[in-house]
Amino acid sequence: QVQLVQSGAEVKKPGASVKVSCQASGYTFTSYYMHWVRLVPGQGLEWMGILNPSADSASYAQKLQGRVTMTRDTSTSTVYMQLSSLRSEDTAVYYCARANRFDYWGQGTLVTVSS
Amino acid sequence: QAVVTQEPSLTVSPGGTVTLTCGSSTGAVTSGHYPYWFQQKPGQAPRTLIYDTSSKHSWTPARFSGSLLGGKATLTLSSAQPEDEADYYCLLAYSAARVFGGGTKLTVL
Numbered sequence: 341q342v343q344l345v346q347s348g349a350e351v352k353k354p355g356a357s358v359k360v361s362c363q364a365s366g367y368t369f370t371s372y373y374m375h376w377v378r379l380v381p382g383q384g385l386e387w388m389g390i391l392n393p394s395a396d397s398a399s400y401a402q403k404l405q406g407r408v409t410m411t412r413d414t415s416t417s418t419v420y421m422q423l424s425s426l427r428s429e430d431t432a433v434y435y436c437a438r439a440n441r442f443d444y445w446g447q448g449t450l451v452t453v454s455s
Numbered sequence: 456q457a458v459v460t461q462e463p464s465l466t467v468s469p470g471g472t473v474t475l476t477c478g479s480s481t482g483a484v485t486s487g488h489y490p491y492w493f494q495q496k497p498g499q500a501p502r503t504l505i506y507d508t509s510s511k512h513s514w515t516p517a518r519f520s521g522s523l524l525g526g527k528a529t530l531t532l533s534s535a536q537p538e539d540e541a542d543y544y545c546l547l548a549y550s551a552a553r554v555f556g557g558g559t560k561l562t563v564l
Binding site: 377 | 500546
């Protein structure tokens with residue numbers, strides 16, 4: 341069965357970077373793009389970008405351009421989302437979601453940015 | 456970037472019907488925006504209910520339906536159940552980008 345398993349919670353200081361992983365199983369990894377979405381407390385869901393695991397290319401939300409990088413490792417069927425220059429407003433739960441009509445989601449990774 | 460608008464909150468009685476809407480700052484929502492609807496409950500990952508305006512996943516309860524009406528995407532819940540109390544988000548596509556609405560908190564009371 342399809343599963344997306346994300347890495348554990350992180351606590352970071354302002355200005356630092358965070359890298360969240362999402363390991364896929366149960367399907368051909370390179371056959372489906374992967375979205376990253378975050379749930380910001382009090383604000384709702386925000387689309388961050390989409391990665392093509394086959395081409396290792398990504399498209400990012402305009403708001404996050406220059407701070408977000410999405411990559412993949414085909415040997416472990418894992419996608420990564422790195423966010424740099426963290427601010428308190430980046431405190432959120434981060435999700436990966438398979439881009440086949442958003443049919444499968446990871447369990448979420450809480451990233452807390454606090455001094 | 457476009458702004459996607461939803462009602463902040465709605466209330467429906469058990470067994471009742473409610474319609475949530477999703478508008479776009481760029482004009483009418485069309486099938487070309489490939490509207491999605493998601494349900495999210497506290498502590499859970501979002502669950503996709505509707506894609507491409509009106510298509511359902513195998514797990515989508517029959518009481519949920521999607522359409523376009525009056526220049527907006529709509530999600531209609533018929534015969535609401537207590538377990539339908541949740542936050543609902545729409546998502547629209549703008550070329551390669553996607554934008555979520557602010558979400559609707561639905562209370563079943």
